[in-house]
Amino acid sequence: MAGTGQFFVGGNWKCNGTKESITKLISDLNSAKMESDVDVVVAPPFIYIDQVKSSLTDRIEISAQNSWVSKGGAFTGEISVEQLKDIGCKWVILGHSERRHVIGEDNQFIGKKAGYALSQGVGVIACIGELLEEREAGKTFDVCYQQLKAYADAVPSWDNIVIAYEPVWAIGTGVVATPAQAQEVHVAVRDWLKNNVSAEVASKTRIIYGGSVNGGNCAELAKQKDIDGFLVGGASLKGPEFATIVNSVTSKKVAA
C-alpha cells in the first residue's frame, strides 16, 4: 500500500539564523517557483516566527520546532501551544532526534506533547528514527514501532499528523539513507499503522523522510512509493535548494 496524501516538504531551520540571514531566506523563498500540489512548511526558531509570519508568502505554512506538553503557565523558558496558535503556527515538530538524544525527551513525554498539540488544533510533524548502533543491532523496526506506539497511545486522532522518519545516523552527517533503506522503513511504518491504527490512517498519513536530503538526492528518494515528502535541515537554509526539494514531487509523478 502506498501513501495517498499530498506531497509534504518541511524545512527545519533548527537553531540557525539571524534577523539578517532570515530576511534573505524569506526573500528567496518568496520568489522561488514551487509546484502547487505540495504542502510546504518552514520551522524557524521561536524568536523569528513573528518576523517570518509577517513577511513570508502565505503559500508556505509555519511550524514551531517544539511546544510545551500542556497548557501554558509557570514553565520558565517554555512556549505553549496556545502561544504558537496565537502567532499563526499551524504545525509543530515533535520528537526530533536532537530533542530525544541531546535534550533527553522520552517517548511518553513526546507522545503527551503530540496529544496536547493536536487537542488544540495544531498539526504535528511526529519524528521517529533509530540510532546507528540500533540499526547495526538489527533494532531499527523495534525502535520505530516503540516510538510510533507512544504517539498512538497519546493522540486523539491521526488526521493532523505527518510522520517524519529521520534515521539519526543520517541527520546532519551527509550520509543520506539510500532510497531502498528509506523505503523499507516507510513501508514498515505504514504496515504498523495498518495493523495498529487502521487501513485508512495507513494510506492517508504522510510519511516523510529526513536526514541529509539535498537538491541532488531528493529526486531518487521521492520516486519511492512510500516516501511522501521530506523534512529538510541544512538544505532548507538555502531558498533555491529548498525549492528544488519541494519540486522533486515531479519525479514522484513521473515514477507513479
Ligand SMILES: O=C(CO)COP(=O)(O)O
Ligand atoms: O534533522 C533534520 C530535519 O529535521 C535533517 O537535518 P539535515 O537535513 O541537516 O540532515
